[in-house]
Amino acid sequence: MKILVTGGAGFIGSHLCERLLSLGHKVSAIDNFDPFYPKEVKLRNIEKVKANANFRFFEADIRDAKEISAIFRSSKPEAVIHLAAKAGVRPSLADPAGYQRTNVLGTINMLEASRASNISNFIFGSSSSVYGDNKKVPFSEADRVDGQISPYAQTKRSAELYCKFYARNYGMPITCLRFFTVYGPRQRPDLAIHKFTKNMLLGKPVELFGDVSSSRDYTYVGDIVDGITACLDRKSQFEIFNLGNSSPIALSELVSRIEKATGKKAKIRRLPSQPGDVRITYADISKAKKMLGYSPKFDFDRGLSIFVDWMKNELAKS
Ligand SMILES: NC(=O)c1ccc[n+]([C@@H]2O[C@H](COP(=O)([O-])OP(=O)(O)OC[C@H]3O[C@@H](n4cnc5c(N)ncnc54)[C@H](O)[C@@H]3O)[C@@H](O)[C@H]2O)c1
Structure with missing residues (x-):
């Protein structure tokens, strides 16, 4: 395909992109x-796939x-x-209009171009942040999602609603996937596991914001990619799925697990909580299990050990 x-x-x-190419698809990336x-980091991310004849960038x-139309x-x-x-x-709190332009208007441009080209399947990467500070756990796709607490979360929910509109109005087959904090090699440098692991390995302080009992449902990138590719065979008109690990880890526990995986003691610096941060994310993945056959294969310690090896390798190069 x-x-x-x-x-x-x-x-x-x-x-x-790596997975799709390994499955024999022809991939264009924007x-x-x-x-x-x-x-430079992003260029390195695609260094390997760029050599593949089935890949265009x-x-x-x-x-x-x-x-986009061209x-x-x-x-x-x-x-x-x-x-x-x-x-x-x-960062979305400092630039709500910029987030709106990329995440909402950019999504509309993608939906419009897809409609004009009669795309047979449109998959949108949404986020667990649409659940806001949901008190009910685990978070289910049937829960109310009208309480986002950051511009980023707001743009993801708006984009989901545009997806729903295009599916209902134009009969486009669209799937929205709500990813729960994704980690693994090449993880974004702003995310906790990346920052904590790097700083512990370098002997630098680890900054903990707010309540250390706050938890995240860390999900390994390979499992997320499994969930995305499972949607390629679906032909339903509109559906939303959680893709998480369904096993949240508290901030204090995260630090201990990284200490164990790196063999280093964290130098902790406690800071006040940040606006936009929620208390917990926790995915109910029963719908994705049932309809997509989604079943996360990486428990946290296994995924973390792969990440730590990757980080050590990165630091050795620099
Ligand atoms: N990583 C997570 O934990 C997580 C959790 C929930 C949802 N998501 C969503 O998954 C998607 C991928 O996240 P990621 O962690 O890989 O982030 P990322 O920043 O590594 O990847 C996003 C890519 O989009 C590109 N981009 C940004 N604006 C663009 C524009 N105007 N035109 C073209 N390209 C543009 C960026 O250069 C970047 O390479 C995002 O939509 C994100 O909101 C990620």
Whole structure:
């Protein structure tokens, strides 16, 4: 199948492109190298796939509808996996309009181009942040999602609603996937596991924001990619799925697990909680299990040990 992946040079996108190519698909990837973290890191993410004859890369911006239409004409995709976004909860508070332009208008551009090209499958990378500070755990797709507490979460929910509108109004087959804190090799440098592991290995302080009993449902990137690829065979009109590990870990426990995996003692610096942070994320994955056959294979310690090896290797190179 010919598949267009947006955000293809990012953390999850680059793992996805590798998997799709290994499954025999023809992959076109779009990325504008958003400066949220360095272009050189993203170029390294796609170093391996760039050598594959079935891979094409377009340095392009999803905010530019004309450019996106031209890429659809040239790459003729049958399916679209839309992961490009301004990611990160905390920075979204400083730039709500910028997040809106990329995450909502950019998604509309992708939906419009997909409608014009009669795309047979559109998959959107949403986020557990749409649940806001949900008190009921685990989070289920049937829960109310009208209490987002950051502009980032708000844009993801708006984009989901646009997906629903395009599915209902134009009969487009669309799946929204709510990812729960994804980790693994090449993880974004702003995320906790990346920062903590790097700082512990370098003997630098580890900053803990707010209540150390706050928890996240850390999910290994290989499991997320399994969930995304499982949607390629689906033909339903509109569906939302949680993709998580369904096993949340408290912040204090996360530090202990990384200490164990690295063999280093953390130098802790406690800081007040940050606006936009929720108390817990915890995925109910029964729907994805039932309808997608999704079943996470990486328990946290196994995934963490792969990540720590990757980080040690990165630090040895620098
Ligand atoms: N990593 C997580 O824990 C997590 C959790 C929930 C949801 N998500 C979502 O998954 C997707 C991928 O996340 P990630 O962690 O790989 O982030 P990432 O930042 O590594 O990847 C996103 C990519 O999108 C690109 N991009 C940004 N703006 C663009 C634009 N205007 N045009 C074209 N490309 C653009 C960036 O350059 C980047 O390479 C995002 O939509 C994110 O919101 C991630």
